[in-house]
Amino acid sequence: MGILEVxxxxxxxxxxxxxxxVSLDVSEGRIFAIIGPNGAGKTSILNCIGGFYRPxxxxxxxxxxxxxxxxxxxxxxxxxxxxFQNIALFHGMTVLDNIKLGAHAxxxxxxxxxxxxxxxxxxxxxxxxxxxxxxxxxxxxxEDIRNLPVRALPYGLQKRVELGRALAMRPRVLLMDEPVAxxxxxxxxxxxxxILDIKEERDVTIILIEHDMNVIMxxxxxxxxxxxxxxxxxxxPEAVADHPEVIRAYLGEKKG
Amino acid sequence: MDIFLQLMVSGVxxxxxxxxxALGFVLIYKATSIxxxxxxxxxxxxxxxxxxxxxxxxxxxxxxxxxVMLCAALLGFLVERLILRHMLGQPTISIVMATxxxxxxxxxxxxxxxxxxxxxxxxxxxxxxxDLGFAIVRSNMFYGFLISITAVIVFSLxxxxxxxxxxxxxxxxxxxxxxxxxxxxxxMFTLAWALGAIAAGLGGVVIGNIxxxxxxxxxxxxxxxxxxxxxxxxxxGGAILGGFxxxxxxxxxxxxxxxxxxxxxKDLAPFVLxxxxxxxxxxxxxxxxxxxRL
Numbered sequence: 024m025g026i027l028e029v030x031x032x033x034x035x036x037x038x039x040x041x042x043x044x045v046s047l048d049v050s051e052g053r054i055f056a057i058i059g060p061n062g063a064g065k066t067s068i069l070n071c072i073g074g075f076y077r078p079x080x081x082x083x084x085x086x087x088x089x090x091x092x093x094x095x096x097x098x099x100x101x102x103x104x105x106x107f108q109n110i111a112l113f114h115g116m117t118v119l120d121n122i123k124l125g126a127h128a129x130x131x132x133x134x135x136x137x138x139x140x141x142x143x144x145x146x147x148x149x150x151x152x153x154x155x156x157x158x159x160x161x162x163x164x165x166e167d168i169r170n171l172p173v174r175a176l177p178y179g180l181q182k183r184v185e186l187g188r189a190l191a192m193r194p195r196v197l198l199m200d201e202p203v204a205x206x207x208x209x210x211x212x213x214x215x216x217x218i219l220d221i222k223e224e225r226d227v228t229i230i231l232i233e234h235d236m237n238v239i240m241x242x243x244x245x246x247x248x249x250x251x252x253x254x255x256x257x258x259x260p261e262a263v264a265d266h267p268e269v270i271r272a273y274l275g276e277k278k279g
Numbered sequence: 280m281d282i283f284l285q286l287m288v289s290g291v292x293x294x295x296x297x298x299x300x301a302l303g304f305v306l307i308y309k310a311t312s313i314x315x316x317x318x319x320x321x322x323x324x325x326x327x328x329x330x331x332x333x334x335x336x337x338x339x340x341x342x343x344x345x346x347v348m349l350c351a352a353l354l355g356f357l358v359e360r361l362i363l364r365h366m367l368g369q370p371t372i373s374i375v376m377a378t379x380x381x382x383x384x385x386x387x388x389x390x391x392x393x394x395x396x397x398x399x400x401x402x403x404x405x406x407x408x409x410d411l412g413f414a415i416v417r418s419n420m421f422y423g424f425l426i427s428i429t430a431v432i433v434f435s436l437x438x439x440x441x442x443x444x445x446x447x448x449x450x451x452x453x454x455x456x457x458x459x460x461x462x463x464x465x466x467m468f469t470l471a472w473a474l475g476a477i478a479a480g481l482g483g484v485v486i487g488n489i490x491x492x493x494x495x496x497x498x499x500x501x502x503x504x505x506x507x508x509x510x511x512x513x514x515x516g517g518a519i520l521g522g523f524x525x526x527x528x529x530x531x532x533x534x535x536x537x538x539x540x541x542x543x544x545k546d547l548a549p550f551v552l553x554x555x556x557x558x559x560x561x562x563x564x565x566x567x568x569x570x571x572r573l
Binding site: 094 | 442445446448449452453455456458459460461462463464
């Protein structure tokens, strides 16, 4: 039994069938990649797991617990974090504030105390700040930009800040939607290294959508291939790369 | 006494009050993207709540203020829960119409509950005018300004530093990201309405204390449109600065042009400025330009 199980998931918008009977079994401590052509339904799977879409049928279980009755915001407290395809940072805020927001779901202080910012709220804030600065900012090598507003940062760094924010949520499962899309070779290499380190040092299970096949082959433990809303293949990266269905979906039919 | 300084000081004093009411509008817009055209009526009800507890029930000043804030918060809460929550996802124009309708309903309700007669507040502040050395301010204006500016500062600090404030800003920035951070976006909407109503309600208390109240007091709320357009609909700092600018412009126009064109100039000037600014900077001085990448 995996930490995250997706069982015969189906999703449609009006007459458009987005996902049909997709099942995924994600084992704890692995990097699980989802690949497939544009529009195959990959992001829709993440949106179902995150609670943004309600599937028509099927079941999603997190650590054995059915998520269908867990509201979107409470899934974060369970240990599900996410980075987005089009960076979804809070643009007016600094790097540090963005990352600290990731820990929002874990703060215990009540509304009144936090409005008035006294006692426990202040203590908690200081502790959070230490944790964020020492662990996450050091880890991601972004000390020198932590007080800058994120809108001023280059794209690669914004992606890194978004990852930092997800890590501050102390996730058990991290959903990453195209973490290296649009990055240059050096940025891609850094990000791949961070993802591997997160898996190994922080015991985080990672579900990854990506188009960069080099990254997929290098870092993932298990790959599922989605095409037209169906899972057409899955296995180790090597097995999937040689799978005839996958070659057909990506490259088209061989002529002659 | 220099007439220019005198007009500037009166302008700043009334500007602080405009800033507070505008803040009530901006807080709601920033978190929920809803233009609340009933902000003026929220303000009017705040004044009537104050009148009820202070005059009709004879409570002391400080408890009255606290109860008025509580009632205003409840008003914001109910409006969000009973009306706006059910309109999520509807076209902007429908939502705007709903808030305009709400404004008329609240005005009518005030007429039913308190009649349409003019009511004045008892003198709660020391009556003597305040002499600043370079200008003299009416005492109600002076204390009203102090209350407004204190409230504006407290609201700004909450929004900037408190956990709920940060969560509200996050919600305003990106709802999907806020959800995935574990922020309960819907309760942030409710909270924004409650805080916005408190700000507007307090503004009403101050205005009622200066000039007395009538159910059509909400029309003063129209003045916040030049203020928020000037500052940018979603900028708290802009609302504050906009409040001061409109207050000063209004008083200078009234003082210098009023003798030639009549008293109406004072009410006209902010709107002339509004149209001029919109022609040059359609997003206001500090507003954000929405760019979405799909």
